[in-house]
Amino acid sequence: MHCGGGRRVSEHPFRAAVRPLVDALGGQLLEPEQAGADDVVLSWEGCEVVAVRLPHLADSLDRILADLERRHGMPLARLDRKAKQSVVRNLEARGAFTLRHGVETVAAALGVSRFTVYNYLNRENAEPGGAPPRPEGA
Incomplete structure (x- = not known):
């Protein structure tokens, strides 16, 4: 998936920036289109970049x-x-x-x-x- 400027979402620097936080919480990073109802979709400059699945x-x-x-x-x-x-x-x-x-x-x-x-x-x-x-x- 591309988002603004031809950059692939999976390579977006925001995704890399939130990874340590999500890992520390025990969460999981997903592609935005894989998000379920309880997942949190994070956007950057109007573009959905990553979905976060939080642990129980x-x-x-x-x-x-x-x-x-x-x-x-x-x-x-x-x-x-x-x-x-x-x-x-x-x-x-x-x-x-x-x-x-x-x-x-x-x-x-x-x-x-x-x-x-x-x-x-x-x-x-x-x-x-x-x-x-x-x-x-x-």
Whole structure:
């Protein structure tokens, strides 16, 4: 497909520019004519250049966990407690715990219990100088 100036859409520099972002999100680049109802078609100067298929949220969490393992250079379960707490803070900031089974998925990746993940979250969310909130039922 050609778009303005005879340039093929598949070679458009905008497509190359958004590729790292789409890859980081775990999405997929498609030709605009392949876009489905839930895909996002991106245009440049009035020309449809690329369609983006976003991943399901649960798949995104798995991708984020895999990326964190790459960044740390080891399985998350082998990190020390302080590093695991940092991972939990990072995941909380990214909304991981709003997903159904998010705590369980993260706990499994870190090699800790759900209770430990909740403790990390409670410790982080405790007011400065105050006692951390107690888990429900405690």
